[in-house]
Amino acid sequence: MALLDGFGRKIDYLRLSVTDRCNFRCVYCMPVHGVEFVPRDELLTFDELERIARVLIELGIEKIRITGGEPTVRKDLLELVRRIGSLPLQSFSMTTNGYAFSETVKEFFDAGLHRVNISLDTLKPQRFKDMARFDGFHRVYRSIWRSMEVGLDPVKINMVVMKGINDDEIFDFVELARKNPLHVRFIEYMPSSHSYGNRFQDDRILTTDRLKALVAERYSLIPSDPKITAGPAKMHTIEGFKGAIGFIDPYADHFCSTCNRIRLTSLGKLKWCLFSNEGLDLKGFLRSGNSDEHLRNWILEKILTDKPAHHPLGISDMISVNTVFSQVGG
Ligand code: SAM
Numbered sequence: 225m226a227l228l229d230g231f232g233r234k235i236d237y238l239r240l241s242v243t244d245r246c247n248f249r250c251v252y253c254m255p256v257h258g259v260e261f262v263p264r265d266e267l268l269t270f271d272e273l274e275r276i277a278r279v280l281i282e283l284g285i286e287k288i289r290i291t292g293g294e295p296t297v298r299k300d301l302l303e304l305v306r307r308i309g310s311l312p313l314q315s316f317s318m319t320t321n322g323y324a325f326s327e328t329v330k331e332f333f334d335a336g337l338h339r340v341n342i343s344l345d346t347l348k349p350q351r352f353k354d355m356a357r358f359d360g361f362h363r364v365y366r367s368i369w370r371s372m373e374v375g376l377d378p379v380k381i382n383m384v385v386m387k388g389i390n391d392d393e394i395f396d397f398v399e400l401a402r403k404n405p406l407h408v409r410f411i412e413y414m415p416s417s418h419s420y421g422n423r424f425q426d427d428r429i430l431t432t433d434r435l436k437a438l439v440a441e442r443y444s445l446i447p448s449d450p451k452i453t454a455g456p457a458k459m460h461t462i463e464g465f466k467g468a469i470g471f472i473d474p475y476a477d478h479f480c481s482t483c484n485r486i487r488l489t490s491l492g493k494l495k496w497c498l499f500s501n502e503g504l505d506l507k508g509f510l511r512s513g514n515s516d517e518h519l520r521n522w523i524l525e526k527i528l529t530d531k532p533a534h535h536p537l538g539i540s541d542m543i544s545v546n547t548v549f550s551q552v553g554g
């Protein structure tokens with residue numbers, strides 16, 4: 225069965241945020257003193273997460289990505305990966321900061337995880353410490369190679385590019401994809417009221433157009449077939465490269481017009497859009513004793529009316545958005 229929204233878009237992808245907690249406090253994601261974490265009993269339990277995943281799969285979800293906060297800080301994450309990994313999915317992936325990932329990567333793979341996105345914004349250990357406000361470069365780097373070794377495919381690197389902070393490393397990241405089958409994806413920095421940048425620091429933004437033009441000055445980028453590289457990244461190959469390069473522009477129209485995703489926040493709200501402030505309170509609905517059938521019908525009804533055609537934002541609107549990336553999962 226296909227799950228369609230009110231604009232006829234097929235919704236087949238769920239981002240499942242399993243915690244709002246994180247060991248890092250990346251400059252673009254969290255304020256310097258961190259955010260107040262919600263009490264643990266407000267997080268969805270594994271039973272609830274599995275139940276919601278099951279119902280959404282029955283409705284048409286084919287791909288699930290576990291994210292956070294940092295998913296690996298959730299206690300017994302492997303147990304959840306086993307549960308979700310046993311469901312009928314076309315694709316099961318995780319987005320992680322990679323700090324604790326290499327320790328359990330083999331078990332995750334054996335439990336059914338197919339692919340991984342590891343966030344890495346710099347190849348310089350001291351700069352890493354400054355950007356993540358945590359000393360973790362070598363462990364994250366090891367996770368990338370271990371992920372390839374155990375067979376996760378593809379292994380994607382997410383680099384948030386910030387002008388004057390790490391934009392001098394763009395070509396070093398491009399080069400990572402020359403000899404390795406890595407997908408290196410450059411993400412345009414999104415200022416939000418919770419990140420280090422805000423309206424007054426928009427000068428940290430290096431637009432995707434500008435970034436792509438810079439890369440194209442040195443490399444011949446060959447756009448990949450968008451059908452193969454479905455998702456927000458516009459992927460490109462480069463002759464002689466084993467890996468690929470992608471650009472993620474959160475503001476671009478293509479992002480919304482082909483949006484196939486919904487998000488479950490760590491607090492159990494089903495969000496139709498990364499930038500929605502509201503969401504459907506699935507946790508409250510489940511904890512009030514509603515059946516799976518009621519849940520199915522409620523989601524079906526709401527997805528038709530509530531998933532917006534476009535996110536409402538221009539760059540200058542960002543400050544008003546209460547998006548906490550560590551709660552919504554980026
Ligand atoms: N902790 C995990 C990680 O860092 O990969 C998963 C959650 S994190 C919120 C998901 C993604 O959102 C990461 O790739 C991160 O780089 C990205 N992200 C967070 N804040 C961002 C921002 N202000 N602009 C662009 N991307 C951001």
Ligand code: SF4
Nearest residue numbers: 246248250253293321
């Ligand atoms: Fe944590 Fe990921 Fe946010 Fe960095 S981007 S602070 S690792 S949730």
